[in-house]
Amino acid sequence: MATTITTPHWLDPAQQRVWRSFLLGSTRLFEQLERDLRDAHGLSLPEYEILVRLSEAPVRSLRMAELASSVSHSRSRVTHTVARMEAEGLVVRAACATDGRGVIATLTDQGYSRLVEAAPTHVAGVRAYFVDVADADDLEAAGRVFAATADRLDRQCATAELGVSRG
């Protein structure tokens, strides 16, 4: 079989600028939001997001697998983070009674209170550093870009997990 050597299709200068703005802006944003939550409420950004997802779920509970796929945290680290949160009394974990598949995480009252305390800090940061610095149309456009990225990568992930390649 012949090996084909292809020249990489480099980014053009405009794409490069977008990419670097995104890298720098998103990292600074995550750093600052995390600093604000830690200083005021002793929470990391992934912990905060887990509290939010559980608070919105029926009976404030989610299968660990669902939780992991719904948060913007590296999936491999969600188990560790939830274990730490359980030790702090913010969540409890239990085997699923009805179907034996996996573990259910449930928000405790203490976890819910912590979320209620922290939410105003977090939303103020999201506004000040992100929503309010941008033009509303640009923000909508950015939303479309990241929805497309998430969609593209979730399809890739599903394909890899099924061990099939879609034609």
Add this chain to the structure above:
Amino acid sequence: MATTITTPHWLDPAQQRVWRSFLLGSTRLFEQLERDLRDAHGLSLPEYEILVRLSEAPVRSLRMAELASSVSHSRSRVTHTVARMEAEGLVVRAACATDGRGVIATLTDQGYSRLVEAAPTHVAGVRAYFVDVADADDLEAAGRVFAATADRLDRQCATAELGVSRG
């Protein structure tokens, strides 16, 4: 002094959708780009970015402080990452001879070769998962959003470091 209790200014549904798309999309993107680089070249995403920045600097060298502020890596972790890269022979560090201020990191030939090998993998991922899934105008708009965020947070950081509040 009276305490004023203000109701948080929550995100509206459209802003909420943008924010969640960004959180999920950017995390999946960073995960996948890192997985690709690790699998093919044994590099993390921050390591790759440090190689890029040094390769573009005069005599492939930067002060650690400049390097830290130019990469999209949590600033506090750059020192650790560079130490690991030095142990692997990709960079060297030396005290700055001319002004005694801090430490200079320099890309080695081995580091440069590793970058040249890894770049096609990385750019293919950036295209496939980000640039090519989005409309070109939306991408430009997303670039403006994150440039504004980075600018906003760099000003905040500068102000905090000077210990002054600007009126």
